[in-house]
Amino acid sequence: MRLSIISFVLCFTISFSFSQNKQKSYEYTVDLTKVQDDRLFVQLSVPAVSGDEITFYMPKIIPGTYAIADYGRYVQEFKALDKKGKPLPVEKVDENTWKIQSASKLAKITYWVDDTFDTETSGPEIFWPAGTNIEDATNYVINASGFFGYFDDMKNIPFKVNVVRSENLYGSTGLIPLQTGAPTKILKLEKSSSTMPQVVDVFRTENYDELVDSPIMYAQPDTAIIRVANTEVLIGSYSPNKKVTAKEIAESIREVLQAQTAYLGGKLPVDKYAFIFYFTDQPVMSYGALEHSYSSFYYMPEMPISEMNQQLRDFAAHEFFHIVTPLTVHSEHIENFDFNDPKMSKHLWMYEGVTEYFAANVQVQHGLISPDEYLNVLYEKMHTADQFLDDVPFTEISQFTLDKYHDQYYNVYQKGALIGMCIDIKLLSLSKGQYDLRKLMLDLSKKFGKTKAFKDDELFDVITEMTYPEIGEFFTRYVAGNEPLPLEDVFKDVGVIYKDGEVFEDYSLGITNADVGITEVDSKPRLQIISTDQQNEMGKAIGFFEGDILIGINDEEMPDLGPELGVFIQKQIQALPESDTLSYTVLRKDASGEIQKIRLAAPVKKIQMTRRHMLMPDPEVTEEQLRTRNAWLGIDS
Secondary structure, eight states: OOOOOOOOOSSOOOOOOSSOTTOSSEEEEEETTOOBTTEEEEEEEOOOOOSSEEEEEOOSOOTTTOSOOOGGGGEEEEEEEETTSOBOOEEEEETTEEEEESGGGEEEEEEEEEOSSSOOOSSOOOOGGGOOEEETTTEEEEOGGGTOOEETTOOSSOEEEEEEEETTOEEEESSOOSEEEEEGGGGTOOOOOOSSOEEEEEEEESSHHHHHTOOEEEESOOEEEEEETTEEEEEEEEOTTOSSOHHHHHHHHHHHHHHHHHHTTSOOSOSEEEEEEEEEOSOOSOOEEEEOSSEEEEEEEOOOGGGTHHHHHHHHHHHHGGGTTTTTSOBHHHHTOOSSSOOOOSOHIIIIIIHHHHHHHHHHHTTSSOHHHHHHHHHHHHHHHTTSOOSSOHHHHHHTTTTTTGGGGGGGGTHHHHHHHHHHHHHHHHTTTSOOHHHHHHHHHHHSOTTOOBOGGGHHHHHHHHSOHHHHHHIIIIISSOOOOOHHHHHHTTTEEEESSEEEEEOOOSOOTTTEEEEEETTEEEEEEOOOTTOOHHHHHHTOOTTOEEEEETTEEOOOSSHHHHHHHHHHHHHGGGOSEEEEEEEEEOTTSOEEEEEEEEEOOOEEEEESSEEEEOTTOOHHHHHHHHHHHTOOO
């Protein structure tokens, strides 16, 4: 996401008077101590406007999500007022747009906001880390896109946000507040009924992009600080049942952050960074993280650190690497992001794919995972990418990810990362181990940087000029073109044998990713058999029907979706060689439509399977291949 440089005002006086309608900035106030019907009241002292009409927007979409959100759905009782408090005519044009008449008289806008976490409404589902939460006196997730809007053609002026809170709450954010814990009397607010003493935090951003780029989470303090090179890293955590703490998270990701700093040359492009974690004790259908310039926000199922340690490190590594791209390397489409009519870039292979590639490569280069574990990470990405289109240019999928290719977006973390891998290995091979993708991204950061965007259609030419003609040919054929990635040739450069379609015998649980989907049963997400067309012999022996809902394996209850489910599945796979019988407990509709609990079972035996993308080190590796491999994996020659 876009980053603008903050200019701090040293002498700052808060005023919430609406008699001065000539100000050149927005001033928002939201009072966390006055929750009504699970809503918060938002007031805006408007910047100077002129003319008979002006349009106010809430975002339709925000950077980093690549999906429609329509945050305006959560705004209620929208009012536009003059300096005497009299209402002005307002027309709601669509979910996110309000037209205000007699705009030259406008002094104040007010409205109530519902949160996205637990408000039922029609329309698209908002990605959890981009959502909002209002739990009175407990937790408030303030993603600015869900609370604050902007006027047409007036995004690039300063925004001031006053957050009134109870003294016992702390706001975790990548922003550096202008004031924190100031007395509320300077805002001239009505006295709150809260028994907890109130204070106000004051934040300022240079424009709307930076405001949306800066989530804040208020909760009782649970924080930790890590110093990484020139950067102060804040960990802010909310765990409702105290199953995990910020200190534990800090210890978990410390090595990764230190490795990333070394990977990026020992200096980072930010002075402060915040990891903000919201852990839920509710069943989850999906979870994840969202990157920002100074921070990243995580929505994850609540569990002890031991059960999510590696996934936490993988998430953190990915999001933290976004300080390279798109923070310091981005196109004009991101630099001038249109929150209500966006133009999408062709280069998701870089923004998300290269970032995802770096997140694992840094771990193998610095000994946090083994080379064998790293090859397995790449195998999983190739295997998952098989479920998506492979005959459409990746630039086209990126450019049209909001509409005709919206169901292909997850592939940017799979094939996008593999594109990054191919470029990295090709660069290492062509340079005899002296130049790689990491150095290319750092050179692109120097060439462009935070405040200079590249032209979307020119990036491939720029990279080719900076590197080798072979890299330009790769882009033409495999990224802008629709040829399958040349995986066998690429892996050969690092002395890794790649085989596709290898037939072998092994144990199987009888289900694959292609067989199952996700459904909801009693408000809990469950795996469901969605197809039996491609089931292997073990699945056929078990006797699955389409529509079966999986609730147990070998008489053990399956956990909810999340990291613990992966641990459970691995446990069942490891037990197969010593087992006589493999059983599933499923929920299945009978002929009358009633749901019955059924136990399915079959003898355990090895079955013949075809495995794609088999990887193994070449025992006859050449000196040149070994040199490239060692540079790729960070092994000292």
